[in-house]
Amino acid sequence: DAGVTQSPTHLIKTRGQQVTLRCSPISGHKSVSWYQQVLGQGPQFIFQYYEKEERGRGNFPDRFSARQFPNYSSELNVNALLLGDSALYLCASSSLTSSGNTIYFGEGSWLTVV
């Protein structure tokens, strides 16, 4: 089975621009979460979506938004990019089982803002 897939893998944007990152969860998984990982640090939670509804939001500004589609894929949008938004953006997929959630990550999208 395919794992969590993300696109694009790398991209460069200019300050002030907007970016859209995409994620397809593991087949059968209905929950998608987004994380930001700055170089040298652990990932930080941005959003969780389950069954197309936002279930959680981390401490990020309103420039960050996301949505989940009927096929459970998801997009993360970041507006008015700042230099500090340069990071690895990770998508995580999970499926609630009788024993609880198990969370798997994709390879990420490397965003560089210049």
Add this chain to the structure above:
Amino acid sequence: GENVEQHPSTLSVQEGDSAVIKCTYSDSASNYFPWYKQELGKGPQLIIDIRSNVGEKKDQRIAVTLNKTAKHFSLHITETQPEDSAVYFCAASQGSSNTGKLIFGQGTTLQVKP
């Protein structure tokens, strides 16, 4: 807010030796504790996880222990190999694992010398 402390930040061992990484967490409601291995330029790979209803879990050379009373959990890697070299992250769920939100430690860079 909730946080996860991870130690040590760097760990160097000889091939064949054991490696231990320790984490503490603050959220008493956390019930899911995964460990991820992250290689350079890649996303975090789930290597083992433990839930609050068990104290220990083992998978070949990797084991994890959990002490809920003390809010400690640890990763043990035996018979280390050069390919175990990577950054390892511990994480704890914010509240129950159903939230999909993980709080990560700062990471441990493990170097296994041949």
